[in-house]
């Protein structure tokens with residue numbers, strides 16, 4: 001089963017990704033994690049990714065597609081996966097040939113997202129207020145069309161992300177017929 005989780009930063013995608021991975025027995029991966037790992041590398045690519053991430057803007061579609069395709073071709077993802085953070089633009093959708101079963105849009109308001117991120121104790125290097133604002137703006141500009149694309153395809157499930165963690169997991173599992 002191939003599942004995509006979409007939502008603005010702070011929507012709880014990675015929390016749900018980890019819980020769903022356990023419940024469904026399929027691996028979870030996130031492009032945010034992948035890029036943060038790459039950004040630690042002292043290579044030209046690592047340095048470039050770090051600069052882009054800290055500015056809160058998107059990595060190019062070309063680089064993202066190459067990196068994500070390489071990851072998803074690994075044997076551990078052969079039977080399925082839960083991916084968060086990808087695809088984030090229509091170009092990424094169009095160039096992503098892997099069949100997708102269901103897409104969950106975990107929806108929270110911008111205000112709630114800012115509130116949640118501001119309340120986090122483990123603030124990351126790429127979480128300056130400016131970077132967070134840019135990420136929220138880029139979600140509306142580039143990722144909302146991705147949500148609409150999957151809605152038109154009939155595989156989108158919208159979930160109210162301002163409910164409790166348990167309720168959200170339950171709703172997702174129910175939509176997958178796993179409850």
Ligand code: AMP
Nearest residue numbers: 031032035053057058059064085086088
């Ligand atoms: P996230 O943790 O998902 O908010 O991702 C953190 C940062 O990684 C983003 O601000 C982007 O710079 C980069 N990133 C993650 N996923 C993508 C993607 N699908 N396309 C482009 N950039 C991405």
